[in-house]
Amino acid sequence: MNGARIVVSEQATADVLKDCDAITSSIKKKADHYKRMSRIFTILIAGFTASIPVIVGLPIECDWITRTLPGVLAATAALAAVAVQFEKPQERWNLYRRYQRILEGERLLFTTRTGIYKSRSRDRRLARRLTELQLDLHDEWSGLVPRSADVASSASGLGGLRG
Secondary structure, eight states: OHHHHHHHHHHHHHHHHHHHHHHHHHHHHHHHHHHHHHHHHHHHHHHHHHHHHHHHTSOOOOHIIIIIHHHHHHHHHHHHHHHHHHHOHHHHHHHHHHHHHHHHHHHHHHHTTOGGGSSTTHHHHHHHHHHHHHHHHHHHHHTTSOOHHHHHHHHHHHHHHHO
């Protein structure tokens, strides 16, 4: 009978570690995505904005290059800035990376039987902790999602740029 309990416990440990690894991997992918997105938008905004005075100052008699192209670059940079305001890639990158590190720490505590994971019920404790962390992450993430009122006010503000 005692051998059966050990097998069940080992299986529970393997299952909860598998869940922990899957959750951590998913969060890491999201953090990497928002890191990439943040850097791309930053480079795009800075590059397009910095290139406008250079293009305008070119000694070329071509209206398309000296007038139209800077306008297109400015509009693209403005749209990228709006996308950064809505998507908040820097904040999301930070949020997901922080939770990735927290989960990695929980896994280490669990595998070394440290802290709250010293007891026999450590599998259930980790499972409960994973659930708590996922809910906390969702609550923090939902604070970064733009509200419909914010979207509507930004859309009406862009109308002023046309005229």
